[in-house]
Amino acid sequence: MTFVSGADSKPHVILIVNSDITEIDEQIAVDKVFSKNIDFPSGVAWRKSRCDVRLSPGGSATLAALLYGKQSLVCGVVGDHDWRRKPVRSTSLADHFALAGYTTVFSGAWSMGVSPPYDCKSRGFKAEIESRDSSQSALCRHLEDDWIMCGKAMQSHVNLEKSLKKLWMLSPPVFMMAHCRGMKDSVKMSEAIKVMAENAWKMHKRETYCIIVSALVKKSDESWHLPHGSYHNPSSTKLYHIGLQKNFTQYCDRFHHCATDWELNTALLSLVADVEPAKPEFRVFHAANWPDDNAPDKHRYRGSLVVGKEHALVDGLELYPANNEMLPNLSKPLDITQHQKLHTEMLLAHTNWWRSTRKALYDPRPFSVGKKDKHPVRLTAMDWRPSKIMHADNKHPSSQPVIEQQKLLDLLRGLQQSDFRQQYPAHSGSWSVNILRPGRYQIKASLLPTNIDDRWKKLAALRGGRAFIRIGQNLVQLQLVKGATSVTVQADADAGITDLECWFTGQLAVERELGAFFVEIQRIGDKKFNLKAKPE
Structure with missing residues (x-):
């Protein structure tokens, strides 16, 4: 797409994805933000258009389709509530914009993984801005330190408006993708974008294209009559533009051809590359x-x-x-x-x-480990895969992922009660890890993050028993010290994709296994042949 003279050749491009928006809310709130025009030269104004885009079923599925330009299952994304929310690696929309000279930024709730290669920086975004509302409700933050160390974490959050102001003052154009949850978060983001976009035009004559995709939540579930639930979800997808009328009209021709979230990816990419939105004969x-x-x-x-x-x-x-x-x-x-x-x-x-x-x-989507020495990678129970533990009856423990903050707290508080421990079933899961370099690896396993403050240590305390850590074919076990809040072991590992699982006995009745909800693994040096283990 070629921009006419009078505007910078590379516009700012903003993609906002809204979750949990009702149709009435969406029609009123965000439109109000962009409805007021300030005084601009003749021919320059805020303009808007809309198109009907069907969204993939699920928040992670929609983000993946928008980011990679593929139907969500082609990205490997099956649902929001286990390890299959992580897309396989391919060239993302952020990668394309970065190659075109853009500063790429993600803001809000990143739901597709917290450790490489699934965090947003591994997916093409050079910077990440967290708003308080988004980070507290984001799926990927549920088992992070932030919710346990509330006061300290809030101090580290960067003010949204100040961050955006710094970005817009940079000479390169900006591509930003924001994931908002709820109307309050969406309106706050839209207000900040509007101010910054107007300043960008005043100072640099740089245009801004802002596409807002809102997943509509109907008052009644209309998918009950479909044989397998929703194949796709409705959305309200709107384009807001500040700049010259001719550029807006030219882009609308491509924007209006989008029928799905993955086709919208191509429409966004056409702002910086010579591509045309697909017009497929069949859509799957x-x-x-x-x-x-x-x-x-x-x-x-x-x-x-x-x-x-x-x-x-x-x-x-x-x-x-x-x-x-x-x-x-x-x-x-x-x-x-x-x-x-x-x-x-x-x-x-x-x-x-x-x-x-x-x-x-069928891609296991392993976590990358060992690229740098003494660079820990955090794994949590929200990414549990099926347990590799085999019981005498040829059954495995439950590997239901633990995702929500409150459910984890309820579980740990329940473990303080004898009746709860007697009834709670074996519960553990494994992770797929890609050992990038052979060597000596240190693995730390715990029920809560190891840097929690004192008020949470009672819930993190282990009750004695034994700890087991298996990486590949190596199994390390040791006696637990009652009251310890974590266990650290060292083991040799060969390069390649393998399984990692850490669990404790003595926390539940009848020697049932309880998996470690948090694990940190890091390469600490070259291989050794003796295994060492120590409780903390």
């Missing part, structure tokens, strides 16, 4: 969100929806007319034998989609 959607103990192949067709040529193919088997919202009209089933050519074309589109999707779904 999937309800996803299946249990993490189900093999992906089981859901190849189950939960899938292929839409195109005014028809919708459900589960690869059932054909219906498609409505304007790219959903099947279930009241009018069609005879596939009367539409064999169309059915074949739809199955081919599904097969091509599954080829790349399956590869992503």
